[in-house]
């Protein structure tokens with residue numbers, strides 16, 4: 001049997017009806033390394049943010065939940081593990097607000113909560129992030145041995161932070177507020193999610209959503225063939 005055939009055998013596809021049940025914190029933290037590669041400060045905090053939000057939002061169906069992450073960090077994967085909202089599901093959008101926080105919305109009822117870290121946790125996390133930032137910026141100036149030693153030191157600081165936060169209650173780490181938002185702001189437009197108006201690119205022959213093509217000399221070209229994207233079609 002092919003690898004693919006094996007992988008689908010005996011699987012249920014998670015679409016069963018019944019009560020809306022999200023992963024526990026433990027289950028979500030077990031998922032994080034599988035999708036993210038490791039548990040770090042931001043993915044840890046994101047997991048707890050997502051889990052906490054699920055205690056505050058009433059949902060009849062999982063698919064009614066959508067999330068906006070207000071900064072693009074490892075937290076997004078923690079939130080995905082806890083809420084099962086992901087970029088791929090179209091129910092996680094990036095809101096470029098520059099804040100370590102996230103918005104969770106029941107798009108059917110409009111009920112929305114925002115979870116952010118308390119200022120003390122934020123400052124602690126930012127201070128660690130600055131050390132990490134210095135490390136990455138210094139990489140071209142140090143030897144491999146120096147870099148590995150520094151990285152090991154940073155990993156210890158990270159582990160201490162996570163262990164410390166793990167002993168704190170949600171109230172000590174986060175602030176939860178009710179907010180109002182248009183749920184459509186947390187969903188990608190449909191013509192980004194599928195191809196409602198397909199045409200064939202005159203140059204490469206790819207089928208492409210018409211609204212993403214460019215007309216040149218009377219022909220419709222995809223963005224790559226029109227030279228708008230720095231990628232070359234073979």
Ligand SMILES: [Zn+2]
Pocket residue numbers: 036038039040041042043074
């Ligand atoms: Zn990470």
Ligand SMILES: [Zn+2]
Pocket residue numbers: 201202203204205206221222223224225226233
């Ligand atoms: Zn093309």
